[in-house]
Amino acid sequence: QSVLTQPPSVSGAPGQRVTISCTGTSSNIGAGYDVHWYQQLPGKAPKLLIYRYTNRPSGVPDRFSGSKSGTSASLAITGLQAEDEADYYCQSYDNSLSGSVFGGGTKLTVL
Amino acid sequence: QVQLKESGPGLVKPSGTLSLTCAVFGGSISSSNWWSWVRQPPGKGLEWIGEIYHSGSTTYNPSLKSRVTISVDKSKNQFSLELSSVTAADTAVYYCTMRSNWFDPWGQGTLVTVSS
Numbered sequence: 389q390s391v392l393t394q395p396p397s398v399s400g401a402p403g404q405r406v407t408i409s410c411t412g413t414s415s416n417i418g419a420g421y422d423v424h425w426y427q428q429l430p431g432k433a434p435k436l437l438i439y440r441y442t443n444r445p446s447g448v449p450d451r452f453s454g455s456k457s458g459t460s461a462s463l464a465i466t467g468l469q470a471e472d473e474a475d476y477y478c479q480s481y482d483n484s485l486s487g488s489v490f491g492g493g494t495k496l497t498v499l
Numbered sequence: 500q501v502q503l504k505e506s507g508p509g510l511v512k513p514s515g516t517l518s519l520t521c522a523v524f525g526g527s528i529s530s531s532n533w534w535s536w537v538r539q540p541p542g543k544g545l546e547w548i549g550e551i552y553h554s555g556s557t558t559y560n561p562s563l564k565s566r567v568t569i570s571v572d573k574s575k576n577q578f579s580l581e582l583s584s585v586t587a588a589d590t591a592v593y594y595c596t597m598r599s600n601w602f603d604p605w606g607q608g609t610l611v612t613v614s615s
Contacts, residue, residue, distance in 0.1 A: 390544060422600055422601075424600075424601040424602070426545075426602070433594055433605040433606065433607055433608050434537075434545065434594070434602070434605055435603075435605070436601055436602065436603035436604075439600070439601040439603075440600070440601075445603070477544065477545055479545075479601070479602065485560070485561055486558060486561075487547055487549070487550075487558055487559070487560055487561075488535070488547040488550075488598070488602075489547065490537075490544060490545040490546065490547065491544070492544045493544040493545070
């Protein structure tokens, strides 16, 4: 059971838009700690995708965007491409655990 | 551009100690970052294990704290993980990564299997 809750899977057709939610509690997202998102392609290490809710590192397409609402964060992917098929993880800090926490991960399938 | 590379045995016997090292290239381990370990059991999600600052200050996942030791060797620009009393549940890909606020970059990961 992960501290941050994500849907196990989402899917969409090429060109469509999908969103992935990340729900926390008052000891992590609700306490004001940042949320970051990672993309993990099959067989590869995770890669930073979005930091501090909405910021994209250099080289990440603007098809990827992040947002925050209360004790939740969301990752949106527009103009879905086959290469976006991967696992996506959110991450934050939890003050009751005094450490970093991850969501359980969401598998994106491009139909 | 910091790069990280994990090394260590790929097979550990049950009740033994898992030992891994992460070499840091292209940057100093004495920079203002935390040096972290994250693991991923086969087919499962990411789990933060713990981290160390160059001063030697550490923070561990409470669920693993009693079995984990993370250390730093500034002379070799590397940091290490030891996990004691391992069981099959500790079989995972182990990643080292650098954390400022977020985790970036990541090493390629190394699979450690616990089996007799």
